[in-house]
Each structure stands twice: as C-alpha cells, then as structure tokens.
Amino acid sequence: MAVYVYSIVSKDHPMRLDDVGGVGEPPGSLRTVTAGVLCAVVSDAPEDLRPRRRDVLAHQQVQEALMADGSVLPLRFGLTTADDESVKRALEDRAGEYQERLESLEGCAEYHLRATWEEDALLRRILLESPEARELNERIRAGSGTQDMSIALGEIVAQEVEARHQALGAGIIEALRPYAKGESVTAAGSQDFVNASFLVETSQEEMFLATEISVANQLGEECELRLRGPLPPYSFV
Incomplete structure (x- = not known):
C-alpha cells in the first residue's frame, strides 16, 4: 500500500x-x-x-x-x-x-497576511488626489466627455490603482519585516494587493502582532488586513 x-x-x-x-x-x-x-x-x-x-x-x-x-x-x-x-x-x-x-x-511559526483595499474607497481617493482623473471624470459626468476621455480615465485609474497597491503593500511589509526572520511574497489575486507569509520567532511574536494591529488601525476601514497564524511554516520548508 x-x-x-x-x-x-x-x-x-x-x-x-x-x-x-x-x-x-x-x-x-x-x-x-x-x-x-x-x-x-x-x-x-x-x-x-x-x-x-x-x-x-x-x-x-x-x-x-x-x-x-x-x-x-x-x-x-x-x-x-x-x-x-x-x-x-x-x-x-x-x-x-x-x-x-x-x-x-x-522556535518559529508562519503568519500569512492578505490585504484588500475597498474598491469604491480607492476610486474616490484617486479622483480626489489625481487632478487629471478628476477633470476627466467631471467632464464625462457633465455630458461633455468623449469615448477617448472614458478610455483615458480608465487607463489613469488602472495605473493609479496599481501604483497605490504596490506602494501601500511595500509599506505594510516593510513595517512587519523587522519582526520576521523571513518572508515569502507571492502575487496577490482577486481583490488582494498583499499576499505574504512571514516566519516569526516566538520571541518576536508579540511585537509582530502588535505592529500588524497598529498598521491596520492606521489604514482604517478602507483597507482590510487578514492575518492567519500561527501556522506550520509551509512557505519556508
């Protein structure tokens, strides 16, 4: 058998x-x-x-x-x-x-982190902070926009989403890195912009968890952090 x-x-x-x-x-x-x-x-x-x-x-x-x-x-x-x-x-x-x-x-365990940015909140932020996107959106909503403007707005929004996801994801990982012995970052799928595993020693576990909570509080309700662990260290075998 x-x-x-x-x-x-x-x-x-x-x-x-x-x-x-x-x-x-x-x-x-x-x-x-x-x-x-x-x-x-x-x-x-x-x-x-x-x-x-x-x-x-x-x-x-x-x-x-x-x-x-x-x-x-x-x-x-x-x-x-x-x-x-x-x-x-x-x-x-x-x-x-x-x-x-x-x-x-x-003396180590794995913690797995995923992060999602609420889509409507991110779009509102882009339209508020990007003059070019805001202007195109206002013209389209006023009825004076063209198909080319709609395409241009879509491209700007897509670029902004990607840039903001990368920047915020890097910031989250950077905040947790000092308390991890190792990390394994993979491509995020679906709505997630962070998909990362951290190898955390028992001696650093309290600080790692406290930092994750602090980061989540700073990001507010627009972003959702989902942390699982302690887990067997599958990502570090």
Whole structure:
C-alpha cells in the first residue's frame, strides 16, 4: 500500500500523536519512519485520496500537534510514495538539507497576511488626489466627455490603482519585516494587493502582532488586513 507523508522532524521530537488521526476514513494510524537523526510521520495512503475537507483538516492537525512540541518540516497535502523504504531513502539522501531546515525553523511559526483595499474607497481617493482623473471624470459626468476621455480615465485609474497597491503593500511589509526572520511574497489575486507569509520567532511574536494591529488601525476601514497564524511554516520548508 502507498504511504502518505505528513512531516519531517528530528528523531528526538516528542511526537505526541496518540490522539491524532491521519487522512482517510476511518482515519489512518500514524507511524514514523526513522533514518539517522530524522523521522518522517506517515500513514497508509487511502486509495481515493482527494482534498476533502476532512482529510485536509487531518493533515493540518498532524502539523499543529507536532509544531506544539518542536521544529517541524510540514509537507504539502497529498504527498505519497511507494512504501516506508522509499521514505527512508529520501531522508537519507537529503539528510543534511532537512537537518539544516529544521534548525532554521526552531522556535518559529508562519503568519500569512492578505490585504484588500475597498474598491469604491480607492476610486474616490484617486479622483480626489489625481487632478487629471478628476477633470476627466467631471467632464464625462457633465455630458461633455468623449469615448477617448472614458478610455483615458480608465487607463489613469488602472495605473493609479496599481501604483497605490504596490506602494501601500511595500509599506505594510516593510513595517512587519523587522519582526520576521523571513518572508515569502507571492502575487496577490482577486481583490488582494498583499499576499505574504512571514516566519516569526516566538520571541518576536508579540511585537509582530502588535505592529500588524497598529498598521491596520492606521489604514482604517478602507483597507482590510487578514492575518492567519500561527501556522506550520509551509512557505519556508
């Protein structure tokens, strides 16, 4: 039977997983595969594995239980391999890399931040602060505008939105950076203009959270910051 792999930890990790079940229905029994100073937490992989809510939550609960007691390399949902021997070979082949990553993640958790700027509020701000956009908008609303003016206004607004998103996003990340050991910024989708993960040490957690609250208060109701954490450090494995 195929093997589902959850995490990699040090062999001396407490691994208190007696009350935690794995993926599948019924929940798979967790076990470990050891190679040298490393252990992988695994279970048998269900034949019909898919990202069901039940199984995604089970995967996450294993990570959180391990993270509560020490450093962990959380693997992405759905990673399977042929058998325990394949897991052992992988641990042996990349032992130095895995040990180094575990050491760098000791005492750290991930926080994930998304930010959205309320669309109508941003548009009002652009029309208020950009003379060119304001003039075109007034002429269009008065009925004296042309199609070219409408196109020009749309282009100006799009450029202003992009510029303001970039500037504010950079400012938010810069404010949080001093309290993070690492950061991972990816392209924001949909309405978001910030999509970033931060690796935060326990000693810096209070200041990181206080700074995020301060930034959110300064931005006011126009901008929404959504912070999730502490999380297993998926973005820094």
